Amino acid sequence: AQKVTQAQTEISVVEKEDVTLDCVYETRDTTYYLFWYKQPPSGELVFLIRRNSFDEQNEISGRYSWNFQKSTSSFNFTITASQVVDSAVYFCASSYGNNRLAFGKGNQVVVIP
Amino acid sequence: DARVTQTPRDKVTEMGQEVTMRCQPILGHNTVFWYRQTMMQGLELLAYFRNRAPLDDSGMPKDRFSAEMPDATLATLKIQPSEPRDSAVYFCASGLFTMAYNEQFFGPGTRLTVL
Numbered sequence: 001a002q003k004v005t006q007a008q009t010e011i012s013v014v015e016k017e018d019v020t021l022d023c024v025y026e027t028r029d030t031t032y033y034l035f036w037y038k039q040p041p042s043g044e045l046v047f048l049i050r051r052n053s054f055d056e057q058n059e060i061s062g063r064y065s066w067n068f069q070k071s072t073s074s075f076n077f078t079i080t081a082s083q084v085v086d087s088a089v090y091f092c093a094s095s096y097g098n099n100r101l102a103f104g105k106g107n108q109v110v111v112i113p
Numbered sequence: 114d115a116r117v118t119q120t121p122r123d124k125v126t127e128m129g130q131e132v133t134m135r136c137q138p139i140l141g142h143n144t145v146f147w148y149r150q151t152m153m154q155g156l157e158l159l160a161y162f163r164n165r166a167p168l169d170d171s172g173m174p175k176d177r178f179s180a181e182m183p184d185a186t187l188a189t190l191k192i193q194p195s196e197p198r199d200s201a202v203y204f205c206a207s208g209l210f211t212m213a214y215n216e217q218f219f220g221p222g223t224r225l226t227v228l
Contacts, residue, residue: 035216045204045219091156098168099144099210101217103156 002027002096006104013082014112020078021107023092027073029053033095034068034075039106040088048090051075082111115139117220119205125226131193134223136205137186145188146217147173147180148204156204162188163210195227 003026013019025034036048049061051068058067063083067076075094079086089106096102118137126132138145146161160170160180170180177199179191192199202224206217 037219042221043202043224044221045206047216047218050216098163099208100146100158100161100169105155 002094002102004092004094004102004104006092006107008107009105010108010110012110012112015084016081018078018080019082019086019109019111020076021090021092021109023075023077023104025073025075025092025094025102027094027096029096035093035095035101036066036075036077037091037093037103038088039091040085045091049077079109082109084111084113087111117205117207117218119203119220119223121223122221123224123226125228126195127228128196129194130227131191132195132199132225132227134190134203134205134225136188136190136207136220138188138205138207139218140186142207142209142218144208144210144217145182146206146208147188147190148206148219150202150204150222151200159190159203192225195225197227200225200227 005024032053034051038046038048056068063080065078087110089108091106092104093101120135144163147159149157149159159172161168162182165182182188202222204219204222206219208215208217
């Protein structure tokens, strides 16, 4: 069964510190996609990044970066030089079946000014 | 800037009443999803459609929930009769899926409170 685990429930950081969110997934699919979504206090889920399972190259996009390691089934996400606007719940998700997504429970990130 | 829209944004109703939530997917997207978010269960997939045809509704309580897509611009989720345990935020999402998997875009959600 598809399962996504985000162990840390709430993370507090001081503004300008980096914050890394851990995500571990379980899948039986040979090809799959991994995602990170952000849910700010307004409530809407915002797509951040997508990575497919056959490309383990890690990337940086602005202040966001991610580390995908297929061998350990991990897809970690880092926000560099955090800002107050980064305060939100962050969800990791994994695709399965016919374009469905399984979501983790989310990480509440609190950035203290 | 194309967005998924949902109405109503907030709904308070009494137990036993019918509730209908509406979603307008992004124009051109061929797949629509309904999710429910609660503190206890997190985000759960209720049902989804591809080219207006239902692909999976196994996440929904069949006796009281129903989901439809009357046309390509409207998806509905109905609860009849509603119960207090249905209180949650209901999200609609849409995406364009072809050979590759593309991201889902979420609407702002409908916050449902059943008293």
